Amino acid sequence: MMIEVLSVNRVSNSIRNLPKITSFLLPEEYELLPNTSELFEMEFAFYEYKFLTKDEIVKRGAFFKSVDGFPTNHYIICSNNSPLIWQGRSETTKAYFKEGNFSTGYATHGLFPYRGKFHPQLIKGILNILKVQRGDIVLDPMCGSGTLNVEASLIGIDSIGIEKSPFCVLMSKVKYEALKVGSPQLSSVVNNMQKNYESLINSKKLPAEFSYHDGFKAEKTVTLLAFLDAMGYSRRCSKSIDVLFPSVLKRYVGQINSFIQARDKLNLRIGNARFEIGDTRNLPLENSSIDAIITSPPYSFAIDYAENDRPQLEYLECDVSAIKDEMIGLKGKTRKDKLANYFEDMNKVLFEMSRILKVGKYAVIIIGSNDIQTGGIRLETKVEEMALKHSFVLDQKIVKPIKGIQNTMKDEYILFLRRV
Numbered sequence: 001m002m003i004e005v006l007s008v009n010r011v012s013n014s015i016r017n018l019p020k021i022t023s024f025l026l027p028e029e030y031e032l033l034p035n036t037s038e039l040f041e042m043e044f045a046f047y048e049y050k051f052l053t054k055d056e057i058v059k060r061g062a063f064f065k066s067v068d069g070f071p072t073n074h075y076i077i078c079s080n081n082s083p084l085i086w087q088g089r090s091e092t093t094k095a096y097f098k099e100g101n102f103s104t105g106y107a108t109h110g111l112f113p114y115r116g117k118f119h120p121q122l123i124k125g126i127l128n129i130l131k132v133q134r135g136d137i138v139l140d141p142m143c144g145s146g147t148l149n150v151e152a153s154l155i156g157i158d159s160i161g162i163e164k165s166p167f168c169v170l171m172s173k174v175k176y177e178a179l180k181v182g183s184p185q186l187s188s189v190v191n192n193m194q195k196n197y198e199s200l201i202n203s204k205k206l207p208a209e210f211s212y213h214d215g216f217k218a219e220k221t222v223t224l225l226a227f228l229d230a231m232g233y234s235r236r237c238s239k240s241i242d243v244l245f246p247s248v249l250k251r252y253v254g255q256i257n258s259f260i261q262a263r264d265k266l267n268l269r270i271g272n273a274r275f276e277i278g279d280t281r282n283l284p285l286e287n288s289s290i291d292a293i294i295t296s297p298p299y300s301f302a303i304d305y306a307e308n309d310r311p312q313l314e315y316l317e318c319d320v321s322a323i324k325d326e327m328i329g330l331k332g333k334t335r336k337d338k339l340a341n342y343f344e345d346m347n348k349v350l351f352e353m354s355r356i357l358k359v360g361k362y363a364v365i366i367i368g369s370n371d372i373q374t375g376g377i378r379l380e381t382k383v384e385e386m387a388l389k390h391s392f393v394l395d396q397k398i399v400k401p402i403k404g405i406q407n408t409m410k411d412e413y414i415l416f417l418r419r420v
């Protein structure tokens with residue numbers, strides 16, 4: 001149909017009346033978000049238009065500004081972003097955040113800049129394509145900073161996050177729990193900033209009152225994450241933590257505050273999430289208990305997650321070598337050994353994902369390869385082949401360019417694997 005239209009009007013003698021490419025994809029009452037220009041974004045917008053009703057797009061769509069003139073929740077949440085996210089940052093970082101206003105920096109995603117995190121808007125788009133509904137449980141078995149969990153919660157879906165790194169579990173908890181805080185809790189973060197900072201800085205290890213394992217106390221746990229963020233930042237830029245901490249914490253509070261204003265205006269119901277320290281090769285979950293998995297395995301040939309977070313892990317009294325031994329992709333001296341171990345581990349991960357997923361449901365794996373680091377081996381091709389041996393079929397594969405300040409990969413692949 002589209003080919004027909006294009007060929008009928010192929011020759012045109014004026015640019016004046018040329019239709020926009022989006023008019024071939026979407027009726028005019030569907031307005032895309034500003035800066036929607038990449039091919040994969042058009043693809044996702046088109047799928048949302050195909051799979052969701054107009055009302056659903058307003059409530060949970062990720063790529064639209066409005067439908068029939070009604071602004072979407074996504075647009076309202078992102079429009080409320082706090083300018084604090086880029087204040088005091090370098091010009092490159094500012095430009096990155098401004099460009100990512102509708103795709104990466106909204107809600108609580110910007111609280112800790114975890115390297116290799118998902119593109120949040122894309123995750124919402126995937127949840128929509130998978131038609132995940134209230135009552136379903138979605139899982140990220142290598143949840144990193146909890147991006148999937150935050151996105152699921154924003155559209156009222158319950159989720160689980162499993163991670164090897166306790167620091168990631170802390171980060172995910174803060175990003176999720178902060179979606180639910182009230183203004184009085186935020187005020188106590190600000191009012192007790194100096195007192196809490198002194199407890200943290202004067203102690204070599206985590207003071208007991210900041211324990212983050214059970215329950216959630218915004219004043220302590222948000223402050224702890226900001227402290228660990230400032231600690232890492234101060235090592236990278238050689239500025240004093242005394243100077244950095246107050247601005248990091250104020251940025252956190254500003255961002256959370258902007259989100260909760262939008263949340264209350266839209267009367268959002270936040271889905272539940274729980275997080276556990278665990279190993280994705282041996283998941284603490286029942287057979288056939290999960291409705292969707294969205295995950296991205298470590299880009300271990302590009303990032304050593306344990307080493308990257310060493311100062312924070314040590315402050316949290318974690319045994320970094322023990323964590324490293326169990327992290328996927330880090331084992332082995334030579335590149336050949338590393339790859340062999342990586343595939344052996346990924347085989348176990350695929351077995352586990354197949355075991356816990358309900359039949360007919362999807363595991364979506366987002367994976368990139370850097371040919372130079374892997375000696376020409378494409379990780380996504382190998383993972384795709386292995387998945388077929390664990391009762392998965394590949395229903396769709398979408399390519400997405402990787403944007404970011406520091407990345408060593410150009411593209412990543414989104415593999416839609418259906419459990420049969």
Ligand SMILES: C[S@@+](CC[C@H](N)C(=O)[O-])C[C@H]1O[C@@H](n2cnc3c(N)ncnc32)[C@H](O)[C@@H]1O
Binds near residue numbers: 164326
């Ligand atoms: C690409 S990152 C995931 C980022 C995440 N999607 C996000 O949005 O923040 C991969 C994660 O896998 C975790 N990981 C590595 N080995 C693991 C294992 N054996 N079990 C659980 N998690 C593991 C790493 O700590 C890292 O956070």
